[in-house]
Amino acid sequence: MRLSSGSRKQLRLTQWNYKSTGYYFVTLCVEGKQCLFGNIENGLMRLNEIGQMIDKACKMLPTVYSGIVLDCHIVMPNHLHAIIVIEDNGLGTINSLFDIIRKFKTYTMNLYKRGVHEMGWMKYDKRLWQRSYYEHIIRNESSLENIREYIINNPVKWDLDSENPKNKKS
Numbered sequence: 061m062r063l064s065s066g067s068r069k070q071l072r073l074t075q076w077n078y079k080s081t082g083y084y085f086v087t088l089c090v091e092g093k094q095c096l097f098g099n100i101e102n103g104l105m106r107l108n109e110i111g112q113m114i115d116k117a118c119k120m121l122p123t124v125y126s127g128i129v130l131d132c133h134i135v136m137p138n139h140l141h142a143i144i145v146i147e148d149n150g151l152g153t154i155n156s157l158f159d160i161i162r163k164f165k166t167y168t169m170n171l172y173k174r175g176v177h178e179m180g181w182m183k184y185d186k187r188l189w190q191r192s193y194y195e196h197i198i199r200n201e202s203s204l205e206n207i208r209e210y211i212i213n214n215p216v217k218w219d220l221d222s223e224n225p226k227n228k229k230s
Contacts, residue, residue, distance in 0.1 A: 079146065079154045079155070079156045079157075080146065081146050081147055081148050082145070082146060082197060082198065082199075083131065083143055083144075083145050083197075083198035083204055084143065084144045084145075084146065084157050084195055084196070084197060084198065085141070085142075085143050085195065085196040085198055085207045086140075086141070086142050086143075086144060086157070086161060086193055086194065086195045086196075087139055087140065087141050087193060087194040087195075088139060088140045088161065088164075088165065088189055088190070088193045089138065089139040089189070089190045089193070089194075089223060090138040090139060090184070090188065090189065090190070091184060091185055091186055091187050091188060091189060091190050092184075092185040092186070093138045093139075093223060093225050093228075094138055094182075094184060094185055095137035095138045095225065096110050096111075096137075096138065096182060096184060096188075097110050097111030097114055097135050097136065097137055097138065098110075098111040098135070098137055099137055100136075100137065100215050100218040103215055103216040103218075104215055105134065105135065105136060105137075105215040107135060109175070109179070109181065110172065110175065110181055110182075111135050111137075113168070113171055113172070113175065114135050114140060114168055115133075115135045117164065117167060117168050117171065118130065118133050118135070118140065118142060118164075119133075121144070121160065121164065124163075125155050125160060126149045126151060127146060127147045127148065127149030127151070127154050127155075128144060128145065128146060128147070128155070128160065129144075129145035129147060130142060130143075130144060130145075131143035131144070131145050131204075131208070132208055132211050132212070133211065134211050134212070134214050134215065136214060136215065136218070136221075136223065137218075137224075138223055138225070139223050141210075141211045141214060142211075143198065143204070143207060143208065143211070144157065144160065157195060161193055161195075165188070165189045165193075168188065168189075169187065169188040169189065172184065172188050
């Protein structure tokens with residue numbers, strides 16, 4: 061499928077209600093794949109101050125949004141993987157997955173801007189996060205376990221990761 065220069069590939073399922081209760085696997089990538097959040101040493105992710113800020117913001121999601129659970133997550137050098145659970149909060153005002161991600165990206169970008177100006181953090185290229193994000197609706201226990209394992213083992217497999225700038229195709 062060839063897209064015109066102004067078109068973007070639609071990643072979302074048009075018939076799916078993204079306010080629906082369920083488990084969602086999401087990946088957010090840094091614009092330009094800049095490694096801003098730390099580095100991998102001996103198969104372990106070592107977060108720098110910026111990565112710690114992203115990690116803390118991620119862990120705060122359940123306190124900011126009623127009916128949201130953070131199942132598991134990992135902050136990598138230039139991306140974030142998470143399983144976000146949307147539960148019925150009984151209030152009838154559930155944020156959609158899109159709203160949660162949009163607000164998270166805005167919040168962390170603003171914190172990052174403050175860190176650049178006040179703490180001398182490395183500047184990002186154009187914007188902190190890529191415009192879109194990857195999401196996958198987790199539909200069964202087997203898929204959930206496989207994705208949890210993928211997230212947990214992501215730092216060990218960094219050398220093979222397509223998000224690793226060292227693996228950039230020429």
